[in-house]
Amino acid sequence: MLLVLLVMVLAAAAAWATGGRITNLAANSLTGVHWLGAAAIGQFLGSIIGSTAYPVGLIGSAVCIAVFLRQNLRHPGVGLLALGFFSNAVVVALNGAMPVDADALTRAGVGPFVSSPRHELVDAATRLPWLGDVVPVALPGLGQAVSPGDVLIAAGAGLLLYAGMGGSHRIPATEAPQWHHLHPCDGTPALLRLKAEAPADHPPE
Numbered sequence: 152m153l154l155v156l157l158v159m160v161l162a163a164a165a166a167w168a169t170g171g172r173i174t175n176l177a178a179n180s181l182t183g184v185h186w187l188g189a190a191a192i193g194q195f196l197g198s199i200i201g202s203t204a205y206p207v208g209l210i211g212s213a214v215c216i217a218v219f220l221r222q223n224l225r226h227p228g229v230g231l232l233a234l235g236f237f238s239n240a241v242v243v244a245l246n247g248a249m250p251v252d253a254d255a256l257t258r259a260g261v262g263p264f265v266s267s268p269r270h271e272l273v274d275a276a277t278r279l280p281w282l283g284d285v286v287p288v289a290l291p292g293l294g295q296a297v298s299p300g301d302v303l304i305a306a307g308a309g310l311l312l313y314a315g316m317g318g319s320h321r322i323p324a325t326e327a328p329q330w331h332h333l334h335p336c337d338g339t340p341a342l343l344r345l346k347a348e349a350p351a352d353h354p355p356e
Contacts, residue, residue: 154288154297155305162309163316171316179315181226186219205268206247213240227314231307238300242282246271250283251296259287259294 163173190212197208213236220233243249248271253264264272273280284296 153290153293153295154301155308157290158305158309159312162313162318166313166316166318169318171313171318173316175317176315181223183219183222186215186222190215190219203247206243209243210240213237226311228307228310228312231303231310233307235300235303235305235307238282238303239298242279242298242300245278246283249298250277250280252280252283252285255285255287255296259289259296261294261296 167173193208193212193215195208197205197212200208216236217233220229220236223229224233239249248267248269250273251264251270252273256262256264264270266272270284271277273283273285277283282298282300284298284301286297286299286302288295288297
């Protein structure tokens, strides 16, 4: 998912700029990672077999992901991930495939819609069409339409990575500024215009 990868790259860069490091991920306390592996296998098999196997595989993977998310809700961003996956699972389960809005594809600069077992165009019979791929992402050469669930998943994944790397929300300074490096601004009251003390071997006259 391009949007998720892009947000995670930006989150990693922001975490690194504020003192976070990739090595901090080794101390992450996420549990039940094997559920993510099971979810990935379910989606992969469903997409290969196609037909009714795709929504079945997607629902099965959603159950695995739900178990993983339930075990890790205390981590930042996991709540957003849960809501995003739930949104996508609901709309696919109701329609048998992810609905795609043709106008969103046009605004994202994507060519004509190509039918696939995993996607279908939004029409009058589509249920909950606003949960489908209706959000245009106009990236040069990489435009696509994504769902609100995808947006939530990208935000949750980025926040989880940022927190896992130890981002501190501030740019670290190499050293604290010294008093003699500071200068009063124009308009500072005279009482606040303090001067550094004279050296001990040169007492004031």
